[in-house]
Every structure is written in structure tokens, then in C-alpha cells.
Amino acid sequence: MLDLFYAPFAEFEFMQRALVGVVAIALGGGPVGVFLMLRRMSLTGDAMAHAILPGAAVGYLVAGLSLPAMTIGGLFAGVVVAVAAGLVSRFTSLKEDASLAAFYLLSLALGVTIVSLRGSNVDLLHVLFGTVLALDDNTLLLLASISTVTVLALAVLYRPLVLECVDPIFLRSVSRAGTPTHLIFLGLVVMNLVGGFHALGTLLAVGMMMLPAASSRFWTSDITMMMLVSVVIGIVSGWSGLLLSFHAELPAGPAIILSAGAVYVVSLVLGREGGLLWLAWPGRHLEA
Amino acid sequence: MSAASAAIRFDEVTLGYGRRPAVHHLDGEIPAGALIAVVGPNGAGKSTLLKGIVGTLKPLEGHIRLKGSASGIAYLPQAAEIDRSFPLSVYDLVAMGLWSRSGLFGGIARRDCTKIEEALAAVGLTGFERRAISTLSGGQMQRALFARLLLQDAPVILLDEPFTAIDAKTTADLLDLVRRWHDESRTVVAVLHDLDMVKRTFPQTLLIAREPVAWGETMDVLQPENLLKARRMVEAYDPHADVCHRNVA
Numbered sequence: 088m089l090d091l092f093y094a095p096f097a098e099f100e101f102m103q104r105a106l107v108g109v110v111a112i113a114l115g116g117g118p119v120g121v122f123l124m125l126r127r128m129s130l131t132g133d134a135m136a137h138a139i140l141p142g143a144a145v146g147y148l149v150a151g152l153s154l155p156a157m158t159i160g161g162l163f164a165g166v167v168v169a170v171a172a173g174l175v176s177r178f179t180s181l182k183e184d185a186s187l188a189a190f191y192l193l194s195l196a197l198g199v200t201i202v203s204l205r206g207s208n209v210d211l212l213h214v215l216f217g218t219v220l221a222l223d224d225n226t227l228l229l230l231a232s233i234s235t236v237t238v239l240a241l242a243v244l245y246r247p248l249v250l251e252c253v254d255p256i257f258l259r260s261v262s263r264a265g266t267p268t269h270l271i272f273l274g275l276v277v278m279n280l281v282g283g284f285h286a287l288g289t290l291l292a293v294g295m296m297m298l299p300a301a302s303s304r305f306w307t308s309d310i311t312m313m314m315l316v317s318v319v320i321g322i323v324s325g326w327s328g329l330l331l332s333f334h335a336e337l338p339a340g341p342a343i344i345l346s347a348g349a350v351y352v353v354s355l356v357l358g359r360e361g362g363l364l365w366l367a368w369p370g371r372h373l374e375a
Numbered sequence: 376m377s378a379a380s381a382a383i384r385f386d387e388v389t390l391g392y393g394r395r396p397a398v399h400h401l402d403g404e405i406p407a408g409a410l411i412a413v414v415g416p417n418g419a420g421k422s423t424l425l426k427g428i429v430g431t432l433k434p435l436e437g438h439i440r441l442k443g444s445a446s447g448i449a450y451l452p453q454a455a456e457i458d459r460s461f462p463l464s465v466y467d468l469v470a471m472g473l474w475s476r477s478g479l480f481g482g483i484a485r486r487d488c489t490k491i492e493e494a495l496a497a498v499g500l501t502g503f504e505r506r507a508i509s510t511l512s513g514g515q516m517q518r519a520l521f522a523r524l525l526l527q528d529a530p531v532i533l534l535d536e537p538f539t540a541i542d543a544k545t546t547a548d549l550l551d552l553v554r555r556w557h558d559e560s561r562t563v564v565a566v567l568h569d570l571d572m573v574k575r576t577f578p579q580t581l582l583i584a585r586e587p588v589a590w591g592e593t594m595d596v597l598q599p600e601n602l603l604k605a606r607r608m609v610e611a612y613d614p615h616a617d618v619c620h621r622n623v624a
Contacts, residue, residue, distance in 0.1 A: 125461060250471060253461045253508075260429050260450045261474040261527075308462045308507050 095333045101220050105329050108222045108230050108286050109343060112295050113321025115234030115279045118241050118314040120300030123276065125310070126252050129297055130184060134191035135273075136280045136293040138168035140198030143214060143284065148205055152213065154225050158281055165277030168194060173273055177266070198289070217288030219329075219339045226285050233282040237275050244268055249310065287340045295321055298347035305358020320350050381442065382407040382531055382562040383428055388437035389619075390420065390427040395612060396435065397423040399586050400621055407442060407530075408560040410553070412567045412577035412593065415605055419584045421566040425450065425533045428564070441531075446475055449529035451520055453536050459509050465519050466504040469494060472526025494522040499548060514545040521549050532556055534565040538572070550576060570597060584608035 095102045123132045142164025146156035168190045176183035202211050222230075241248070247268040250258045258265045276296075283292030303316035328343030335342075356363045381404035390398040398420035405411055413421045426432040430445045441447070449472075470483060470491050477483055483491075495501055498518040503511075511519065517537065524532060534553075538546045554576065556563050567573055573580055573593060580596040582588040584605040589596040 249461075249463065249467075250474075252458060253463055253468070254457045254471075256431070256450075256452045256456055257471065257523075259431055260448065261446065308509075309464075310462045313462065 091334065092330065095330065101222075102329060102333065104222045104227060105219045105286075105339065106326060107227055108219060109295070109325025109329065110322050111227070111230040111234045112279075112283050112286060113299065113318055113325055115237035115275075116283060116296040117299045117303075117317030117321045119237060119275055119279050120296030120298075121303060121310070121314050121317050122241075122248060122252075122272065123296065124300045124304065128183070129301070131187055132276060132280070132293045132296055134172075134184075134187040135165055135169055135276055136284070136289055137191040137198070138187075138194040139165040139277065139280055139284060140214070140289045141194050141201060142167075142198075143281075143289070144198045144201035147210070147214065148201055152210065154223075154229065154285070158229065158285070161281040161284055162277060164194065165280060166274060169273040169277055170270060173270060213288070215288045215290050216338070217284065217286050217291065217340045219286040219343065220332075222286060229285070230282045233278050237279060240271065240275055244271060248272060287343065291340050291344045294344035294347055295325070298344065298351050299324065302347075302351045302354035302358075305354040305360055305362050308360050320347070320354075324350055380407050381405065381440075382409070383442070383564075384440040386438045386440065388427065388439055389435045390423050390432055391435050394435070395616075396420075396585065396619070398427065398583065399619075400437075401583070401587050402437075403587070403590055405562060405564060407562055408557075409579050410557040410563050410577055411579040411581060412565055412573040413581045413583065414567055414570065414573060414597075415583040415588070416608055419605070419608060421583065422453065422535050424583070425452075425535050425564070425566065428533060443530060447529050448531045448533060449524045449527035450533045451524060451535060451537055453539070457508075457516075457520075459511075459516070461508065463508050464504065465495075465500065465506050465508060465511065466491065468508050468519055469522045469526065472523035472528075475527065475529075490526060491522075494525040495519075497525060497552065498522045514541050517541055517549065518545060521552055525552070529561070531562045532564070534563070536566050536568065538567070538569065546572075573597065 096106055120132070123129055139161035142160035142162070143157040144160070145164075146153065146158070146160030150156035168187070172183060172186040172190050175181055175186040198214075199211070202214055247258060247262065247264040251265050251268060255265060279296065280292050283295055286292075287295065299317040299320040300313075302320050303313045306316050307313050324347035325343050328346035329339060331337060331346060332339040332342035354362065359365065384404040385401045388398065388401045389396050401424070413424060415421055423432065427434060427439055428441075429448055429450045470487075472494070473483060473487055473490070476487070492501070492504075495504065498521050500515065500518050500522060503515070503519070508516065508519070521537075537549065541549070550572070553563055553565065565577070567577075574597065577593055579591065580593040581590045582596050582601055582605055585608055588605045589598075589601040
């Protein structure tokens, strides 16, 4: 009975690779997702996930399903859209969400069109939903590098990043780090989305960022703990999602995101910090 | 007053949004060590003036000259501009006042921890260290922000409506800090609405209503005829406004 939980990983190499891949994605994506959430940019992540599609699609058009071509294309498109939207919102009166919405709708339509120009529906599915069960060495290396860079960069940028969320005016009055920090952070978001894109596709990549982050908010009110919890939730979702897909013969990417979604629903109901159950039965009030 | 002792000097400064002036042709200086109140009706350009001094808003015309660098300014904007829902402790919020010494990456030494505790004690927030900022009341938040100002240890301190919606006890405590800063010969500029408080505590006043109306000793500035003049300021934009040619040779 117990071997249901680990046997597939011991037995099949593609399951091991998939597990390593989702662990790497969870390590980088969780903390980035927490900051996206706290900066009220949850939907920004979603928008940017779509924005990398035309870049990856152009890479695909040039070189087929090639890792470097699609990675470079995706990074390029993501950075262009992120920086353009960031600059538009900083220097005009249009807010970031509105400018991103404009860019990402354009990107999604453009991306699907480009892929259709050359590829089959199978390729389109590959691009939209990823291939977590077919990660090769190079892709795993890429995912691991992305999460390493992300964790290190967040450690270095932690202070200005937090301060820019809480009190941007104060940050501006003591330091000029605000704008570069914001841009580097957007760069990290793009990198993690491109990593997630290879495993989960453009439509679900953002799921491994936002679902664990949103769940973690229900368990702690401390930002450091929140990041740790989001990583744990990401890893557990990845592991259980892969098992679910293996035993129930479901597509792996959606199964992983469904698991993360299930954790989210459980957190929403049971979470110690504002979960529904605690709101409904808060217990008697204290003396002071 | 000689130019050398001016903490902040305004040379025909016009600040505004788009091409519309919010502070129009301000000329003069705030001497180092001054305790000055900025008063005027809503929309008179008081907050705009502080933004200009901090440097977040560039003048449309003229120059603002500071004695030191802009990093020597501690600025308390109107309270509403802080994200209170962010999961941050009071201690961490206050500790950010050490930024000028610790910078982006520097650690906080044990000596600094004592300073943070002293600052919290000075504003009466001992015991609040681990509380999340989302649990603070408006007055407690303002106390925490004053503790952060204390830690910034800046020669120039700008306060934008620091006592709006704050109770009498908290206001009195925080005013004591303002007086202490004045005694330590720091320059303090505060935007205020309570004219009685200004008369009691602030020796100097600048009365503005887009144009500077009066500037000098508080008792001379807050004369009825000046206040009446300030109240007559026209708030609406004039759609047919001409380009301003004042001081153009």
C-alpha cells in the first residue's frame, strides 16, 4: 500500500526526472509567487506567462521543439513585455495591470498564430501545457539553474523588495534601488515562468507560483515563513500530482496544478490565518 | 540670514503636475535648525512642496538647493500611503530607519538593536516589537513611524500632516519628539492644519495658497488678513490660463 507513494519514482526514470523538475520549479517559483502576491501582482504573473508565448513560438518556428531556441525566445519576449509594461506604468498614468493586460492579450494571440503557422495541434498542446514527463538533462539543468539564481537573487534583493511593497515612498527617499529592484524582480518572474513553461506549458506555468503562494498566506503572517511554506506546498503538490497522474492516468501538468489547487482549497478552509473555518468559529474572545 | 546657514533654499521654485503649478514662484530659505510649520487650505501645494524638497517631484522651474544631500532628509509622508496589510513586524518597520547606515545589504549590529529598542521606547511602543503592522491602530502606526524617523537621525525632517486623525495624548507625545529634534538643532518642516498648535509650538510659519502668502514669525504670518487671503485661493483650473511669464527677462 505504502509503495503507491514512492514506487513509481523508484521504478521509472521519467518519473524521477519529472519529480526533480517540479522540485526545482517549486524552490524558485514559491518565493517569487509570494512576492508577486504581496506586491498585488498575482495577475501580472499570469499575464507575463502568456507574454512569453510568442517568443517561444518564434524559437519553435526557427528551430522546432528545441530547448535553447524556445528558452531564449521566451526570455526575450517576457523581458520585453515586463520592462515595457513596467516602464509604461511607472512613467505614464496607465497602471501596471492595464498595460500588462494590453501586452499579454496581444502576445497570446500572436503566439498561438505563430505556432499554428508551422506546427501540428500536438505541438500547440506541447507549448500550451508542457511536457513534464519528458524532461531531458539539459532541461533539468536549466530548471535547477533558474531556481538557484532565483533564490540567491531574492536573498540579495530581500530588503529593497520588501520595502518597496510596504512603503515605496520611504524607499525612494532613502535609496535609488527601487526601480532597478523592481526590474530585476520582473526578470526573475520571467525566468521562472520560462522554466515552468518547459514543464507545464505557458498556461499552467504560473500555477506553481501563485497557488502555493496564495495557500501559504493562510498559514502564517510572517513573510519568511510564507516563502518556506510556499516551497513545501509546491513540492508536495508536484509529488502528489505526479502520483495522481501516474495512477489515474491523467495528464501530468494539469494533475500537478490540480493538486496545488486542492492544497489551496484546504488552506482556504482550514488555514490558521483567516481560513474560513476559523472565521466561522473563532472561539470566545480573550480578556485583553 | 546668510546663505551658508540655509538648510533649504528655494530659488523661484514652481512645482506642479503637467504644466499646472501647485506651488507657484516660491523664493526664500529655511535656515538650518528652524522649526517651521507649513499651513494653507487643502490643495494649496503643501504636500507638493515637501515632495519637491525630498526630490521625488522635480521643479517645473527654479531650483531647490539643499545644504547636505537628499539622503540627509527624513520624510514622513501622509500615513495613507503605507501598505498596512503587508506581513511585517513593527520591529522590522522601525529598523528600516537604519537604512542610511546599513544600506541594501548591511547587517544590523547589536549596538543598532539597542537603538531600535530605545526608539520604540521613546514613542511608547515597547512590547510591540513582534506585532504585525496590520494590527496597529492609526495612532500606534504613527508612533512607529516616528520611531523610524528617530533612527534615521537626519539633520532635516519633513512631516506631512503628522497629527491628522491622531488623538490628543499621542499628538502630545509626538510633539515632544518634534521639540526634542528642534533642541538638537535639526531642521523640522511640518505641514499642519491646527493653527493653535502651530502658534504654541512652531516659531516660524510659511502660509501658502499655491502662491506663498506670508512667511516668517508665526504670529506675524497667522494674521486674519493673511488667512483670508489664503482662503480666497481659486482651486479650479483656469482652462484659458496663459503661459506664466513672471521673472522671464
